[in-house]
Amino acid sequence: MATDSWALAVDEQEAAAESLSNLHLKEEKIKPDANEDRAAQSLLNKLIRSNLVDNTNQVEVLQRDPTSPLYSVKSFEELRLKPQLLQGVYAMGFNRPSKIQENALPLMLAEPPQNLIAQSQSGTGKTAAFVLAMLSQVEPANSYPQCLCLSPTYELALQTGKVIEQMGKFYPELKLAYAVRGNKLDRGQKVSEQIVIGTPGTVLDWCSKLKFIDPKKIKVFVLDEADVMIATQGHQDQSIRIQRMLPRNCQMLLFSATFEDSVWKFAQKVVPDPNIIKLKREEETLDTIKQYYVVCNNREEKFQALCNLYGAITIAQAMIFCHTRKTAGWLAAELSKEGHQVALLSGEMMVEQRAAVIERFREGKEKVLVTTNVCARGIDVEQVSVVINFDLPVDKDGNPDNETYLHRIGRTGRFGKRGLAVNMVDSKHSMNILNRIQEHFNKKIERLDTDDLDEIEKIAN
Numbered sequence: 518m519a520t521d522s523w524a525l526a527v528d529e530q531e532a533a534a535e536s537l538s539n540l541h542l543k544e545e546k547i548k549p550d551a552n553e554d555r556a557a558q559s560l561l562n563k564l565i566r567s568n569l570v571d572n573t574n575q576v577e578v579l580q581r582d583p584t585s586p587l588y589s590v591k592s593f594e595e596l597r598l599k600p601q602l603l604q605g606v607y608a609m610g611f612n613r614p615s616k617i618q619e620n621a622l623p624l625m626l627a628e629p630p631q632n633l634i635a636q637s638q639s640g641t642g643k644t645a646a647f648v649l650a651m652l653s654q655v656e657p658a659n660s661y662p663q664c665l666c667l668s669p670t671y672e673l674a675l676q677t678g679k680v681i682e683q684m685g686k687f688y689p690e691l692k693l694a695y696a697v698r699g700n701k702l703d704r705g706q707k708v709s710e711q712i713v714i715g716t717p718g719t720v721l722d723w724c725s726k727l728k729f730i731d732p733k734k735i736k737v738f739v740l741d742e743a744d745v746m747i748a749t750q751g752h753q754d755q756s757i758r759i760q761r762m763l764p765r766n767c768q769m770l771l772f773s774a775t776f777e778d779s780v781w782k783f784a785q786k787v788v789p790d791p792n793i794i795k796l797k798r799e800e801e802t803l804d805t806i807k808q809y810y811v812v813c814n815n816r817e818e819k820f821q822a823l824c825n826l827y828g829a830i831t832i833a834q835a836m837i838f839c840h841t842r843k844t845a846g847w848l849a850a851e852l853s854k855e856g857h858q859v860a861l862l863s864g865e866m867m868v869e870q871r872a873a874v875i876e877r878f879r880e881g882k883e884k885v886l887v888t889t890n891v892c893a894r895g896i897d898v899e900q901v902s903v904v905i906n907f908d909l910p911v912d913k914d915g916n917p918d919n920e921t922y923l924h925r926i927g928r929t930g931r932f933g934k935r936g937l938a939v940n941m942v943d944s945k946h947s948m949n950i951l952n953r954i955q956e957h958f959n960k961k962i963e964r965l966d967t968d969d970l971d972e973i974e975k976i977a978n
């Protein structure tokens with residue numbers, strides 16, 4: 518997150534300078550902080566995802582009881598799900614369990630139910646897994662909450678709710694309630710729905726102050742997106758307070774896309790005696806990428822160099838990365854003035870708007886996408902074969918951000934597709950950054966003269 522907060526800080530500085538010059542001192546703009554951005558990123562990923570993220574890495578399983586046999590399933594039938602649920606799974610187009618589901622589902626559906634902490638990158642099937650676990654444990658004849666799921670934001674709760682509704686489609690007696698801000702019940706009323714999904718603050722109120730839910734009757738407790746959750750002030754404490762109200766034999770499940778120390782500490786507080794499942798991210802490499810750099814003196818020259826390259830890069834689809842929203846906005850506008858069709862993906866846009874832009878890009882309706890690092894993080898657009906670093910990625914201290922560099926232009930070995938990366942260098946400082954990136958990966962980055970048409974022709978092929 519270091520880079521993100523750095524870029525946000527740069528944006529804030531720019532915005533501050535702007536507002537000073539406009540003498541709008543009192544109308545201080547409220548900017549989304551890095552945490553909100555993390556939740557937005559997660560939502561964005563959900564909105565644009567239509568498939569599982571493939572992963573060939575081995576799943577690491579740490580069982581609470583190492584002597585019990587390790588089960589994994591290769592089909593949904595093996596799980597002996599209720600027929601209505603199996604029907605729901607197939608209606609969603611799932612033919613077989615994903616890698617993480619192969620191991621997580623037997624553990625979650627075991628008798629007695631087991632606690633679980635699971636970590637794997639976004640899009641690997643975690644949500645579908647815990648939704649299935651909740652739906653399997655519910656007794657529809659009982660009209661009170663039995664499964665409780667915490668999500669970091671209202672929007673993320675709605676997304677998970679949709680999955681519950683889809684998967685439970687053939688289970689009409691099963692009902693779902695949303696414990697989110699603005700969803701009001703009358704005093705003294707009780708929630709009759711069997712599954713409750715909500716944000717920590719509201720769920721805590723519903724369980725304690727307002728007593729809409731009897732926490733002692735909860736059988737399955739899910740804490741989703743733990744990494745996003747703990748990034749929001751107060752959510753960690755609220756989640757722990759909710760967990761403390763649940764019965765001892767309640768099944769506790771926690772999911773996270775990343776696993777920093779802070780997430781791990783939190784997970785251990787809310788999930789006693791856990792089984793642990795981890796799936797590493799697929800490694801990315803620069804082996805199949807041709808890397809170049811272009812020397813310029815300032816932003817205008819970088820723009821000119823980009824225009825020279827434009828014909829060559831638009832043979833395929835390209836992404837252009839800038840450090841701040843402001844540069845990205847400026848660049849997209851300049852390119853448009855030159856008559857180039859480009860799309861802009863910026864942090865100022867609503868998440869839904871961002872999703873629409875990415876969707877158009879994915880469908881090939883847009884060939885060039887200008888964006889900032891913060892905005893593009895975590896978005897995998899596989900067909901992109903050209904990446905332009907209009908600004909090189911740096912961290913908050915101005916050092917090269919190698920991880921982001923690799924993530925922007927690298928490919929997972931399996932796809933092995935060829936790619937092209939062009940880095941714009943406009944100062945001694947950025948040349949130094951480039952050299953350090955080169956050294957770090959021990960991969961040569963060639964100089965490119967964008968006035969030399971033959972050379973440009975060569976890189977495009």
Ligand SMILES: Nc1ncnc2c1ncn2[C@@H]1O[C@H](COP(=O)(O)OP(=O)(O)OP(=O)(O)O)[C@@H](O)[C@H]1O
Pocket residue numbers: 559562563566567568569570609610611612613614615618637638639640641642643644645646774
């Ligand atoms: N077994 C499966 N077979 C095919 N598709 C699946 C399967 N499980 C999940 N999917 C689909 O793959 C996509 C990603 O799944 P899911 O949302 O469960 O992942 P996730 O790990 O929870 O991601 P996130 O961390 O973003 O919430 C969804 O579109 C989902 O419908």
